[in-house]
Amino acid sequence: MLLDTKAEIVGRESWGDYFLLTIRSPSIAEKAVPGQFIMIRTASGPYPLLRRPFSIHDRKKDTIDIYFQIAGEGTALLAAKKQGDECDIIGPLGNGFLLDTLAEGRTVAAVGGGRGIAPLFFLGNELQKLGFPLTVYYGGLTSGDLPLEKKFRDKGIPVHCSTDDGSTGFHGLVTDLFLSFLPSSRPDHLFVCGPDPMMKALSRICLEERISAQFSLESIMGCGFGACWGCVHKIKTQGEAEWTKICQEGPVFFTEDIIWNND
Ligand SMILES: Cc1cc2nc3c(=O)[nH]c(=O)nc-3n(C[C@H](O)[C@H](O)[C@H](O)COP(=O)(O)OP(=O)(O)OC[C@H]3O[C@@H](n4cnc5c(N)ncnc54)[C@H](O)[C@@H]3O)c2cc1C
Ligand code: FES
Structure with a gap:
């Protein structure tokens, strides 16, 4: 584990209630792999005391990006930070994400819902370098939830979009968009990140269709490194359901190992 107590914010972009911060941290940038996350202290005062988790959205030689949506007090404070501030x-x-299990010639796709698109850009870039072109299915409630569509396209990563209200792309859920492409472009492996109901539905589809898949789970996190047991989820370990720390053993799990709430 690395500790960068004072990392400078060197870039900031925003689209409605979505934000992208570029943070100078050569040590994290060097070590990071797609699907990993950082914990950030969002306040300079005493509240919120606990750091908040964010996926690594992109990395350059000396910097990492995070992409987030305002969800409460911590993310609102983070959104108010400016270039030159420290965090x-x-x-x-x-x-x-486990990438070394991908065999040559396999086709890969990813489904991202809303802010769940965050880790999929870093993933797409790394998969491109490894010779696995990624196709992305990107869903939101409305067109304002899909600000990163062009960024993926500009990188040469094909994106199919959906909105629940039909304001852009396919009119409906991203799971239905994915299903509509299944007969013509069935992936050998799928990566998923988004709200729980979307991930649960996709997990069922993957199991029924026998598509191997990795899911990046979310949980409220107290520490981010295994000390508080605040993030546990039931995961099958050698066939047995066990309360498992998402921050340490995850956040990425294979679909067959995840036990969803109410299952
Ligand atoms: C591994 C991991 C990676 C994440 N990556 C991203 C990312 O890249 N971009 C992004 O926008 N968000 C991401 N999140 C979610 C993000 O951490 C929460 O939105 C954030 O912590 C909320 O903090 P807050 O103080 O603004 O909200 P709070 O005031 O703490 O909570 C506001 C509301 O959000 C709910 N909430 C808080 N934390 C979570 C959570 N972790 N999961 C689900 N619901 C939550 C609370 O129950 C409450 O209803 C990630 C979460 C995890 C576990
Ligand atoms: S967040 Fe503390 S153990 Fe996972």
Whole structure:
């Protein structure tokens, strides 16, 4: 684990309630793999005391990017930070997506819902370098939830979009968009990140269709490195359901090992 107590914010972009911050941290940038995350202290005062988790969205030689949506007080404080401000971060944390299981010639796709698109840009870039072109299915409630569509296209990563209200792309859920492409472009392997109901539905599809898949789970996190047990989720380990720390053993798990709430 690396500790960068004072990392400078060197870039900031925004689209409605979505934000992208570029943070100078050569040590985290060097070590990070797609699917890993950092914990950030969002306040300069005492509240919120606990750091908040964010996926690593991109990395350059000396910097990492995070992409986030305002969800509460911590993310609102983070959104108010400016270029030149400093923040307290820990990372890279978690396991990340497992890429060395991909066999040559396999086709790969990813589904991202809303802010869940965050880790898929770093993933797409790394997969491109490894020779696995990624196709992305990107869903939101409305067109304002899809500000990164052009960024993916500009990188040469094909994106199919959906919105629940039909304001752009396919009119409907991203799971239905993915299903509509299944007969013509069935992936051998799928990567998923987004809200729980979307991930649960996709997990069922992957199991039924026998598509191997990795899911990046979310949980409220107290520490991010295994000390508080605040992030546990039931995961099958050698066939047995066990309460598992998402921050340490995850956040990425294979679909067959995840036990969803109410299952
Ligand atoms: C591994 C990991 C990676 C993440 N990556 C990103 C990312 O790249 N971009 C992004 O926008 N968000 C990401 N999140 C979610 C983000 O951490 C939460 O939105 C954030 O912590 C909310 O903090 P807050 O103080 O603004 O909200 P709070 O005031 O703490 O909470 C606001 C609301 O959000 C809910 N909430 C808080 N934390 C979470 C959480 N972790 N999961 C689900 N619901 C939550 C609370 O129950 C509450 O209803 C990630 C979460 C995890 C676990
Ligand atoms: S967040 Fe503390 S153990 Fe996972």
